[in-house]
Each structure stands twice: as C-alpha cells, then as structure tokens.
Amino acid sequence: MKGKMTGSSIANSRMAARALTAIVGGYAAAAGSVSLLARIAPIDRAEATIWAMTLSFLVYAGLLLWAFHETRLARVAATIWGLAFGSAACLWLLGPAL
Amino acid sequence: MRLEPALLSYAALACLALSSHRLRRDVAVGRLPTVATLRAFAVALLVLAAWRAIHAFGPYQGPVAFIGMVSMAGLPLVLLLSRWPRGALVTGLAAAAMALGTLIPA
Amino acid sequence: MSKAALNDAPGVRQSMAWIHGWLGLLAGWILFAMFLTGTASYFRPEITRWMQPEIDLRPVTAATAADTAVAHLQKVAPTAEQWFISLPDARTTATRIFIRERPNPDPNAKPAPRRPELRLAPATGEEVTARDTRGGEHFYRFHFQLQIPHPWGRWLAGLCAMAMLTAIISGVITHKRIFVDFFTLRWSKGQRSWLDAHNASAVIALPFHAMITYTGLITLVAMYMPWPIQANYKDPATFETAVFGAEPDAEASGRLAALTPVAPLIARASKEWGGGTPATMVVRNPNDAAATVTLFQNSRDRLNARGGSIVFSGVDGRQLSTSPPPGPAAETSGVMLGLHTGSFAGPVLRWTYFLLGLAGTAMVGTGLMLWTVKRKRPNAVPFFGIGLAERLNVGAIACLPAGMAAFLLANRLLPATLQSRGDTEVSIMFWTWFGLAALACLRPIRRAWTETLAVAAVAFLALPLVNAFTTDRGLFRSFVHGDWLFVAFDLAMLATGALLGFAAWRAAQISSRPARSRRAAARPANPLREAVDAP
Numbered sequence: 001m002k003g004k005m006t007g008s009s010i011a012n013s014r015m016a017a018r019a020l021t022a023i024v025g026g027y028a029a030a031a032g033s034v035s036l037l038a039r040i041a042p043i044d045r046a047e048a049t050i051w052a053m054t055l056s057f058l059v060y061a062g063l064l065l066w067a068f069h070e071t072r073l074a075r076v077a078a079t080i081w082g083l084a085f086g087s088a089a090c091l092w093l094l095g096p097a098l
Numbered sequence: 099m100r101l102e103p104a105l106l107s108y109a110a111l112a113c114l115a116l117s118s119h120r121l122r123r124d125v126a127v128g129r130l131p132t133v134a135t136l137r138a139f140a141v142a143l144l145v146l147a148a149w150r151a152i153h154a155f156g157p158y159q160g161p162v163a164f165i166g167m168v169s170m171a172g173l174p175l176v177l178l179l180s181r182w183p184r185g186a187l188v189t190g191l192a193a194a195a196m197a198l199g200t201l202i203p204a
Numbered sequence: 205m206s207k208a209a210l211n212d213a214p215g216v217r218q219s220m221a222w223i224h225g226w227l228g229l230l231a232g233w234i235l236f237a238m239f240l241t242g243t244a245s246y247f248r249p250e251i252t253r254w255m256q257p258e259i260d261l262r263p264v265t266a267a268t269a270a271d272t273a274v275a276h277l278q279k280v281a282p283t284a285e286q287w288f289i290s291l292p293d294a295r296t297t298a299t300r301i302f303i304r305e306r307p308n309p310d311p312n313a314k315p316a317p318r319r320p321e322l323r324l325a326p327a328t329g330e331e332v333t334a335r336d337t338r339g340g341e342h343f344y345r346f347h348f349q350l351q352i353p354h355p356w357g358r359w360l361a362g363l364c365a366m367a368m369l370t371a372i373i374s375g376v377i378t379h380k381r382i383f384v385d386f387f388t389l390r391w392s393k394g395q396r397s398w399l400d401a402h403n404a405s406a407v408i409a410l411p412f413h414a415m416i417t418y419t420g421l422i423t424l425v426a427m428y429m430p431w432p433i434q435a436n437y438k439d440p441a442t443f444e445t446a447v448f449g450a451e452p453d454a455e456a457s458g459r460l461a462a463l464t465p466v467a468p469l470i471a472r473a474s475k476e477w478g479g480g481t482p483a484t485m486v487v488r489n490p491n492d493a494a495a496t497v498t499l500f501q502n503s504r505d506r507l508n509a510r511g512g513s514i515v516f517s518g519v520d521g522r523q524l525s526t527s528p529p530p531g532p533a534a535e536t537s538g539v540m541l542g543l544h545t546g547s548f549a550g551p552v553l554r555w556t557y558f559l560l561g562l563a564g565t566a567m568v569g570t571g572l573m574l575w576t577v578k579r580k581r582p583n584a585v586p587f588f589g590i591g592l593a594e595r596l597n598v599g600a601i602a603c604l605p606a607g608m609a610a611f612l613l614a615n616r617l618l619p620a621t622l623q624s625r626g627d628t629e630v631s632i633m634f635w636t637w638f639g640l641a642a643l644a645c646l647r648p649i650r651r652a653w654t655e656t657l658a659v660a661a662v663a664f665l666a667l668p669l670v671n672a673f674t675t676d677r678g679l680f681r682s683f684v685h686g687d688w689l690f691v692a693f694d695l696a697m698l699a700t701g702a703l704l705g706f707a708a709w710r711a712a713q714i715s716s717r718p719a720r721s722r723r724a725a726a727r728p729a730n731p732l733r734e735a736v737d738a739p
Contacts, residue, residue, distance in 0.1 A: 035435035046446040050533035052432035057421045061369045069219040097438045100552045115387040158507050165411050166556040172408035180389035
C-alpha cells in the first residue's frame, strides 16, 4: 500500500491501474458473478434475480476492499478481471436468456 | 407511551457509560454500583426497551424502532457526558424512572 | 499513520485505514450533501406544505378523495387514455392527478402537449393553485440526482454510496477500539476532538449508517445492477410481470360504457389488504367498455415499501387480477426500500430517522474535518491538496446549509406570480451555496469558517421572521391555532440556526486564539501528555 504514497510516476500509474481494476473491474466482476449465480441458482428465476441484485453491492464492496488491500497488483488484476471475463464467458456459453 | 423505548435505552446506555473506567473516575460519586451490576442493569433495561418497542410498534416496526431509538438515545448522552459527566447519572436515573413510571399502571 | 505504517508490513488495519481515509475524503463532500438533503427529505411532504402556505387542506378518507378526483376528471378529460390519481394521506393532504391523452390517430398531427400534474382539494375535487415551487421534492431529488443531468447524477450518487459502504466496512475493520471508546467526547483538543466526534457519531448510529447506505443503493438497483435481469430474461418486462403482476391490456374497445363507482372498489381492496389503503389509482380507458381500475397499496404501517396491486374492471367492478404475493427476495428488497425511505414511520420514528440522518451528516462532516486537521499538524507529512480540501470543507459543511436556507427564504420573498418561480428558487440555492463558497476563498481559512457559518446561522434564524411577515402563518399564530406543522418547522429552523451559530462561535474562539490552538495542535507530539490523557 504504502509505496504508492511516494508520488513517483511508476507508483502513480500502478495506483491508477489498481483504482481502475478496483472500481471498473470490481463492478464488472460483481455484476458478472451475481448474474451467473442468478442464472444457475436452482430457485425461482425472478427470486434468484432479485437476490443477485440485492447482494451484488456486498460482492462489489468486498472486491473493492480486497483490491486495495492486496499488495500484489498482478494478482489483483488477474483475479478481478478473470472473475469478470470468466463469468461473462460462462453466461455466454449458457446461451441467450429466455 | 411511544418514547418509552428511547428513555429505557438512554438509561441502559448511561449504565454502560458509567461502567467505563474513565467515567467512573470523572463522576466521582461514592458507592457507585459495581461494573458488573451496571452491565446487568444495562442488559435488563435494553431487554425492557426491546419489549416496549415491539409492544408499541408491532413485530415488524418494533425491531426497527428499538435499534433506531438505542442509537438516537446515544447522541444526547455522549454530548452530555462530554460537558457534565455526573449528568449521565442524574438523567439516566430520571429517564429510567419516567419510563418505569409509565409502565407500572399498565 | 504515515511514518509508523511505512515501516510495518501492510497489515489489514493499515490498508483499511488508508482506504477509509481516501475514499472518505474523495466522496465525502458529495456524501455530506447527500446525507444532509436526504435527511431533510424525511419531511418531504411537510416541506412542500410549508413552501405553499396558501394551501391548508384537511385530510379526508381515500374513498372520498377518489370520488372527488374522478368527478373532476370526468369533467375535464372523460376520454383520456389514462388517469393517474395519487390519493392523499395525512401528510400530503392534496390529491394529485395526471392525465395521459389518447394519441392522435393521425400520424402527421403534432403530439398533444404533455399535461402538467394538477393538485386537487380532496374534499371538493377543486383544483388548488398556489405559488410555483419544487418544495421538498427538490431536496429529495437532489440527494440522489445531485442536480446533474440524467443519468450521470444518479451514477455519481451511486459511486459515492459505494464509497460510503466501503468506508463503513473499512472503518469498522480499522478501528475495533471505537466500540469500547465511543462514549468519549473531549472538547477543545484539536485533532483528538474531531476523532472523538467522528467515532461517536459513527458508532452510535452505525446500524443506521450501514442500513441507509446499503438500502440507498437498493433504491436504484435496477439502474445500477440490471445485469442479473439481462442474464435471466430476454425481455425485462417478463421480469417485471413476474414480480409486480401483469399490467392490464391497454387497448380501448371504442364502445362507450359508464365507469363504475370507485369507492366500493377501494373498500374491497382495503378488505383484501387487511385494512391497508390505496396510495395510487390508475384508470385506463375511462368510460370505455374495456376500462380498468388499478389500485396500488400504500406503504404506511408496512416495512415493505412495495405494496400489492389489484386490477378491477372499470365497467362492472369485477376483480380481474392481483399482483403475486412477494417471495422472500422480493420481500427483502421491498423492506430495504421501505427502511430507506421510512415511508412506514409515524411521527416518533420519523423524528428518530431525522436525528439519525443528522448523525450520519455529522459523521461525514467530522470525518472531513479530521482529515484536514490531521494533515495540518506541525509534524504531519505535508500534502499539497490540503488547502483545496479545507476550502471544499467550508463549501460543503457551512455553505450548503446557507444555500438550503436561501432556498426556503426565496420561497417566501420571491413574488408569487414570478415566471418559472420554482426554478428560480432552486437557482438561488445553488448561487448562494457556490457563491458563498467562492467568496469564502478570499478570506483566511479560520475567518472563512466563522463567517460562512454565521451567514448560514443568520439565514436560518431569519426564516421564522420572514415567514411571520410574509404569510399569516407565523410562529405565534400557528401556535394559537394549533398548526403544529408550521410551529415545528419554525422551531426546527430556529434550532438549526442556533446550532450553526454555536458552530460559528466555536470557530471564532479558535481563530481568535491562534497561539493557544497551535500549542494544542502540537500536543500529540509530546508522548508524555498523550499517555497521561488529562481528564
């Protein structure tokens, strides 16, 4: 964490990458994962959809906090963007919605 | 009375505050109940407040009212403690007396 | 945390403290405005009623209000496509109607201008006219749209709410000790005092802060997080139907048929809802053989803000369909919505909500103050943005209340017949807010605090006076007539003015004793004094 407060340009660009991953990637990962859950949960479709929407912000908040806590930026980026694209790919493989 | 839970919560929080080390020193009243007694009082008053909240606001709004009123009661208490620590004792007793007073005829 | 933290391995508490500080700061100014205007919105209909003092209506039953509204609509728009009727309750007092005209069958004809929403006296069905104002609706809209064009205001508000949520979680993780120490509030000790105040306001009302932040996100969840719907439904309307019930068929038959009386429908709906009352009535294709009447339940006395709805035939009053009973998830999200808006709350709980909202505002405000005070300590790591942060603090904490008071003052002082009067009131709020904040930049920071807080205090204290001179509902008369809304409003303004005046006085005390305050600020550098912790 603390290295980013030195103000050098490398630290700044790493911070920017981290913030982008956390805020945009975290949103995408939260949206993708809860959408996937809503799709595959074995309960009523409308109910699953509402649960997913209701809990999505908790997932997003958790991802945001972890993205700034974990020191290894590569790991943060891989996990969050992996979750985002992975869940999107799964949804795509499941085919269009009814 | 609908404000009963707030008064009981206030008294409960005052008990909790009086069980803290710093405040016991500031209040400097001889023969203050022990920390364990005060905590037991606080728990009893909070249970009473929860019961009165559910009684007054029903099973659904009751818990909301209880949590809200415990929080709300803390605000004046903290302000009072910062200026007049002994006031916590006085107003806490007064709040408990008022709330219990409305309970007895009921 | 700066130096010590640099040497440590970045533990959870350090990283959480870092996140808490920065997210809190960056979102803090907007969050302060959202909290303050949102708190005022708990009295949205009351503010509107105060801002239209010429209207003084007595509440009637929902059935009477519906009857008079329908009678009015039969006179002015018997062949409209839809009538929307918002039935009054004890707080809103007026019936609101909105007419949707049938589109002209000729495709080349100009579309009919959109009719404005009208308000009716519920007892008589007569139109009520009053000064043009946005009323409490303005604060309500601002607190999640931020006066920024759609959809950007709502997105920005959502982003700030997410920052708030993460700040709450990271704050709790960082400062476990606050749960022991939250009764402590020490005055006149610089940074220590701001920290105490921040802790106390945060911890005491923590359930409220967490609830209001999360449920705030839920109020706009369909916009912020529509992806689960997209993943599950080809057509979002299918989802809406599954959750809220089917909309009745909108096609008119073209055959005339008298509209059934609505009062019996309300009685039947009320029976079905176990005594609940309708909030809204929608009449589709009135006076047509295919007419329907939909009643939506109001959310008073229920935590779930999403009430059920019943569709009746508009010709013979048969019950055509009912919204499905909510499942656990729908119930949960409806309750979250209700918890946020507090629509169920009676007077006692409403004031509780209001005070807890103020505690939330204080938490954000003291957090912002703490951030700058911490970085102005003599031994603190210098930070180039500190001056900007201080000016923004003045702009948010002192100048926004001044702007809100100016909005209310403008309501009393602008001529009643002024063109686009409601918009002018809103402009005056923003000109006052940002103008005062800009002017304050010309003053040294200590003086800026004193002066802007004093301006805000005077503006609030002036409100009851101006109200007494410009209306016949001044404090004394209201008191004599038992007009408790106006009494409470004036008293609330006086209390707000007094609070701001007290703040201005404190700020003046600090600025008139620069030497002492510098010594006080330097105190944390002395470890002995810190450890002794004088009473």
